[in-house]
Amino acid sequence: MxxxxxxxxxxxxxxxxxxxxxxxxxxxxxxxxxxxxxxxxxxxxxxxxxxxxxxxxxxxxxxxxxxxxxxxxxxxxxxxxxxxxxxxxxxxxxxxxxxxxxxxxxxxxxxxxxxxxxxxxxxxxxxxxxxxxxxxxxxxxxxxxxxxxxxxxxxxxxxxxxxxxxxxxxxxxxxxxxxxxxxxxxxxxxxxxxxxxxxxxxxxxxVVHAPATPAPEWSVPQVEADDRRLPALVTRSLADLDGLRMSAGFAPDETFLAAGAPWFFTLFGRDSIWAARLLLPLGTDLARGTLRTLAARQGTRTDPATSEQPGKILHEVRSQELKGEGGMSLPPLYYGTVDATSLWVCLLHDAWRWGMARDDVEGLLPALDAALGWMRDHGDADGDGFLDYADTTGHGLSNQGWKDSGDSIQWKDGRLAEGPIALSEVQAYAHEAAVGAADLLDALGRPGSHEWRDWAAALKARFREKFWLHDGDGPYVAIALDRHGAPVDSVASNMGHLLGTGLLDPDEERAVAHRLVSDDMSSGYGLRTLSTTSRGYWPLGYHRGTVWTHDTAIAVVGLAKAGLGAEAGVLARGLLEAAPHFAFQLPELYGGNEVGDGPGPLPYPAACHPQAWSAASAVAILTAALGLDPAPDGGLRATPPTPSAVGALDVDGLRVGGRSFRVRASADGAARVEPAQVEAAG
Known part of the structure; x- marks a missing residue:
């Protein structure tokens, strides 16, 4: 040809x-x-x-x-x-x-x-x-x-x-x-x-079809901000998310978000979980539907052809076999993902904290036990103490984290890493899942919490020993370990997912924050997936230089949670700077060119729009800008980081359980939480 x-x-x-x-x-x-x-x-x-x-x-x-x-x-x-x-x-x-x-x-x-x-x-x-x-x-x-x-x-x-x-x-x-x-x-x-x-x-x-319910599973808050781009972004994003609501034939009464249009208009474990997780300050119903839908097809056996394993959460659902370039062929129900299972546990824990009903949480405990069992018994294929992946079929996904393109995990000199590969962010998800599960088990009077806290502590110690690197700009976290246990030395955005998970201590979080907002990583429109100092960097490289909206938003939330407000503001303002160039419909990804290099961020011409976790990122900016955190008594706490990335901010219609709240924050970081003035739509 x-x-x-x-x-x-x-x-x-x-x-x-x-x-x-x-x-x-x-x-x-x-x-x-x-x-x-x-x-x-x-x-x-x-x-x-x-x-x-x-x-x-x-x-x-x-x-x-x-x-x-x-x-x-x-x-x-x-x-x-x-x-x-x-x-x-x-x-x-x-x-x-x-x-x-x-x-x-x-x-x-x-x-x-x-x-x-x-x-x-x-x-x-x-x-x-x-x-x-x-x-x-x-x-x-x-x-x-x-x-x-x-x-x-x-x-x-x-x-x-x-x-x-x-x-x-x-x-x-x-x-x-x-x-x-x-x-x-x-x-x-x-x-x-x-x-x-x-x-x-x-x-x-x-397999998947539209939900029968006419209204979305979340509130639609009223947002006012000194930075008027933020309300416009929230309005457009929530409208887009409404159009992505779906249900599956195997869980017809539950709703989840399709990953994105047009290519991923179906259930994706990782994507649907992250979108539901970022939307938790607007309600827990979507999280419940997503958790139940994925639990309905949780792995029960070992099947190399589909990558299914007991307790594992699926990667994607299609109506027929999916064929792609390079001989890729995925079965209709495919489990080739290393992170969805831990992220499912994180979503359950977070939904519980944000007020999901106790009966709903308890109904998912068998799936929780199975997911934790997968982390312990199947997630570490090579026995080095880290969750990893390797395609054993020859026709599955060669990379099985969120950066799943064939060239996404590479060394600074451009060489591709060889699997099994242990991604840095996957260890963070697993650590957070284990600690969160322990807290949940304690709260519900269930045994096993000590085992999972010990498991998380051991993972944290191993991580500190293996993943940290230094170069002329200081310390940073390797993107992954390769098949030989060597830390892959690219400076990449993956380390942003570690923030706020408990895997790093405060000094380590500051070191990561410094690297994320440096000129080689922050384009002014968001966080690049790969540093400009890497040989493989290209501003339109799918996972090697572009900006992914959700990737930046996750780092923003983590930075704010770690108390690093200045760095969170840099990346949040980047997304707001990009938003008007896309009519406030932030796509799946866009170019990593810097502000001033052209009229705006380069469109990635094959990017999905709307994309669930990209649209949900608007709520992540709200969460970070207000410092939102559910209180143990069912209330809401707000501790906005300073300096504020958006000036004064007023959000009416946030939710914890069955209660709705309004948060008003001044530009200097003072915040007041009060009952919602008007019940938000949704």
Whole structure:
């Protein structure tokens, strides 16, 4: 295969998305769903329509405005100069209003005119479908149109697992092997708009589907801040998260957040856990649903083909085998993750502290015992005392932490680390999980707490001995240990996840903080994944120089928890500096170029947006800026770090258990906690 014919992953950065999980529409900035790239209407993991292109009298309209108008809604305004009256002013307008609900997309096409006399034209929508799997689209592989079937009320596409029905009241329908065209002849009188429309309903055999509950599982707080970027970011982020809410067929009454659109529109253990964890100050219902959903498919046996082990929390769920580059092939239920199990325990502990009902916590204790057992009995494959991973199948993920690309774990000189690999942040999660589990067991009067505190203390001692390195800028934590137990010497963002976990002492946390905000790591738009001093650094390298929103936010929360307010502020302001460049929808990741190097952060052209843990990062900034921590009596404590990263801040609608709170913090760090003035939505 030549370079000219090599399949290329489609780019996303310039496309607009409208979604209500598990349905999504990806279009160009003019609102058109063209027949190329990622464009399409998707349901679950199938592209049910690969084209939905509007023309008037055979001509493409000219867009003047387009964008989201609310959760699951979109509108494009286009001018129709081909049927317009005389003069320079555009006097014939088409508004394309799109609404996405789970399993259905509807469009209204409203034509209005400001001409002196009526105008006439033929409005058409050309539809096509390839019924391609999302992964096929992601790999840029060629697809072919599926021939439609004309029905009594529209047109249908179908295969063994998918049925797609289009209805178009009043339309003339022409269909052939390549697609179907819906047509309406309209005559528009000034002041009397004419509206036509169509809709598509889709059914796809899938493991995950949309939740039935209409409202989100969290509060929607009122936020006021001196830095006005923060309220805008919170508003947009929570709206995006609402569209990512899903449930699984094996836990249909529970809700979790899909990892991200378009590629990860399903349950991911690590991603869904982190998103729920960052949202805890807005309520525990999402955490409960996420914990229960993952517990329903917790590992029960040893199966090398799926990486399942007793007590292990899954990595991802798909409706069929997932094939990728380099011979990668993942089964529909895949457990190839080294960190999700410890993070599940951390989420349970944190949800308990934030007021999750005792009965709900106790109902998850068997899963807790199993998860702890995995950490002790299976997490350390090579017996060196650290949780590690290695793909034994030859077709699974070669890296199984959150940096899971093939070149993410490398030495300063660019060499790739050889597995089994023990990541630094994975040890921090395990330590935090063990200590948190011990506290939880004590609180519930259950045995075993001493064992887990001793286990955590031993891990902490081993970590201090093995993971610390020094260079000309001082001490830092290695990204990982390789198969020989050697510390991989890259300066990387992973060490930011250690802060606030209890794995480091205060002097060590200060050393890490110093490295995170240095010029080689902090771009001014957030935390780079890899230092610019590494040979492998590249500002658009997926895990080797880009900024990941959630990665920065986790470091911000950890820094604030460690009392390092100045450093937390540096990274928090970086995210706020980046947010307006992405219309306050912070994507999965973006370029590591520094402020002043170009008009803004470079878009990573294949980044998912919205992405669950990226959107949840807005709440992480609130948490850090207010120094939020639940109190043992069910109250809320606020100790804002100084200097403040956002000036004065007022948040009404925070939650601990069944109680709602308002926190008002001044720019100098004084804070007052009081009952919420108005119960927040949600």
């Amino acid at each position: 030549t370079a000219a014919t090599t399949p290329l992953q489609p780019l996303l950065h310039a496309l607009l998305v409208t979604l209500r999980a598990p349905s999504q529409v990806w279009c160009s900035p003019d609102g058109q769903v063209h027949a190329h790239g990622l464009h399409g209407v998707y349901h679950a993991d199938v592209r049910v329509l690969s084209q939905a292109e509007v023309r008037v009298d055979g001509e493409l309209p000219e867009a003047i405005a387009a964008g989201g108008t609310g959760p699951g809604t979109f509108e494009a305004s286009v001018v129709l100069r081909g049927i317009d009256g005389p003069g320079a002013d555009p006097t014939t307008l088409l508004r394309r209003r799109r609404t996405v609900t789970p399993g259905e997309v509807t469009e209204e096409l409203e034509v209005s005119s400001g001409t002196d006399v009526p105008v006439s034209g033929r409005v058409s929508v050309h539809l096509a479908s390839d019924l391609a799997r999302t992964e096929t689209v992601k790999q840029g592989l060629p697809t072919a149109p599926v021939a439609p079937e004309v029905t009594s009320d529209g047109v249908r596409w179908s295969d063994d697992g998918t049925v797609v029905d289009v209805t178009a009241p009043g339309a003339e329908i022409h269909a052939d092997h390549a697609g179907a065209t819906l047509m309406w002849d309209v005559r528009v009188t000034p002041g009397q708009p004419v509206t036509v429309g169509w809709s598509v309903r889709s059914e796809v055999t899938a």
